[in-house]
Amino acid sequence: MARINFVVPRLHKHQFSGGLLCVMHYAHGLARRGHTVSLIPIAPSETPAWFTPLDARVCTRSKHDYRRAMRRALGTWLQTLFAPAGKRERNHARARLFANLAVAHTSKWPSEIKLGTRLYLAREHMPEADVTVATGFETALPTALYGTGRLYYFAQHFEPYFKDEMADPEAARREAELSYRLGLRLIANSPWLQQLLREFSGCDVARCPNAIDHEIFRGEAEPRSLGSEVRIISYGGRNARWKGFAEMAEAMRIARSRLPDKNLRWLVYGDSLLPPDNPVAPYEALGFLQPPQLARAYAEADILLSASWYESFPLFPLEAMACGKPVITTATGTEDYAHAGLTAEIVPARDPAGIAEGIVRLIRDDAYRNAIAARGRQMALSFTWERSVQTMEALLLDDAAWTQSARTHAPAPR
Numbered sequence: 001m002a003r004i005n006f007v008v009p010r011l012h013k014h015q016f017s018g019g020l021l022c023v024m025h026y027a028h029g030l031a032r033r034g035h036t037v038s039l040i041p042i043a044p045s046e047t048p049a050w051f052t053p054l055d056a057r058v059c060t061r062s063k064h065d066y067r068r069a070m071r072r073a074l075g076t077w078l079q080t081l082f083a084p085a086g087k088r089e090r091n092h093a094r095a096r097l098f099a100n101l102a103v104a105h106t107s108k109w110p111s112e113i114k115l116g117t118r119l120y121l122a123r124e125h126m127p128e129a130d131v132t133v134a135t136g137f138e139t140a141l142p143t144a145l146y147g148t149g150r151l152y153y154f155a156q157h158f159e160p161y162f163k164d165e166m167a168d169p170e171a172a173r174r175e176a177e178l179s180y181r182l183g184l185r186l187i188a189n190s191p192w193l194q195q196l197l198r199e200f201s202g203c204d205v206a207r208c209p210n211a212i213d214h215e216i217f218r219g220e221a222e223p224r225s226l227g228s229e230v231r232i233i234s235y236g237g238r239n240a241r242w243k244g245f246a247e248m249a250e251a252m253r254i255a256r257s258r259l260p261d262k263n264l265r266w267l268v269y270g271d272s273l274l275p276p277d278n279p280v281a282p283y284e285a286l287g288f289l290q291p292p293q294l295a296r297a298y299a300e301a302d303i304l305l306s307a308s309w310y311e312s313f314p315l316f317p318l319e320a321m322a323c324g325k326p327v328i329t330t331a332t333g334t335e336d337y338a339h340a341g342l343t344a345e346i347v348p349a350r351d352p353a354g355i356a357e358g359i360v361r362l363i364r365d366d367a368y369r370n371a372i373a374a375r376g377r378q379m380a381l382s383f384t385w386e387r388s389v390q391t392m393e394a395l396l397l398d399d400a401a402w403t404q405s406a407r408t409h410a411p412a413p414r
Helices: 018-032 063-081 087-104 111-125 137-146 159-165 169-179 191-201 245-258 291-300 315-322 352-364 366-381 385-397 399-406
Strands: 003-008 036-041 131-134 150-155 185-188 205-207 229-235 263-269 284-287 303-305 327-329
Touching (some): 003 018, 018 036, 018 385, 036 111, 111 137, 111 169, 159 169, 185 399, 191 205, 229 245, 229 291, 245 263, 245 303, 263 291, 327 352, 352 366, 385 399
Parallel strands (some): 003 131, 150 185, 229 303, 263 284, 303 327
16 A cells, blocks of 8 residues: 655635545545545645545644744744854754744745745655645645655646736746646646646646545436526635636626516525625625535525636536536536536636526526436536546556556547
């Protein structure tokens, strides 16, 4: 059995992203298969309460731990100033003081010092391993410098696109672009990302599709007609413009005007660019939902609407499919499961009129809506964590499996 390290961003006790949830599933699944798995956060973290049980080990200390360590280091350093300590001991005490200060207050520093704290934490907590896996652009350089064994980068999006969400966009862009050129073996989670990373890095890129928890997200796609009230659920997109929330709002406005006989209730979970009472398309805010709550929200909805400019294996359309719901989504990054007119209604990105057309079509055409819901549910059932963990295990531990996956051409979007 292998020792496997996953280098991850900050872990919060209650909140998480879809990408981080997938990493936790891989870590847990590999540990259940007998491997020794460690999670190494590059920022002070808490043990996540949102993923239990977790068989992998979390190698971290909390921000409060580092503040206590900073105070202890300050006392030690002050003692060296007034005691007959050697210069080497004094310098060591000062270095520990400033390292703990930087880590304890990392959010206050410029990007270059934040990078230094990430490297420091990786070196401080990274155990020896046979495989080390970066899981985001901020974890790539720590993995390249301090990872041991085979070095991989499991990419779940093209992260230069996220630069405007960061405190220092230009530094984030540079670091994200560099992350694909550090010599780490690249694994993408979607055909779109696989091809994009091949073109950007000039390297072979393997692929491992993610999955969903079918114990949570499940339901029947029962044929039915819609009444006068239609409930459409969407993810708010955490204030990221590329999640397409502004376009969804305009599309909902158009759809409401074209269907005056229908009451289109728009249910939105997570943060979004517009407030619930916005003048374009008011919606009902559901807040941040844990997976069981989200599954109930899908069950109570009639249609899932997503209109991201680009995604890379987003979970929420697949989750809704597994719950038996018809899905409207864009094509980029959903190629593995969203097939136009078969398992999903595919709409053009950044095109409110085109998105509205998809909404209207699904509401008006009962037979079509019921058919894609049924086929979508069948498609979703094939994406299991057992299969995805087995694929990841082969890519990380079997050179032949990685080479075969990396040299397979990504399928064209459907």
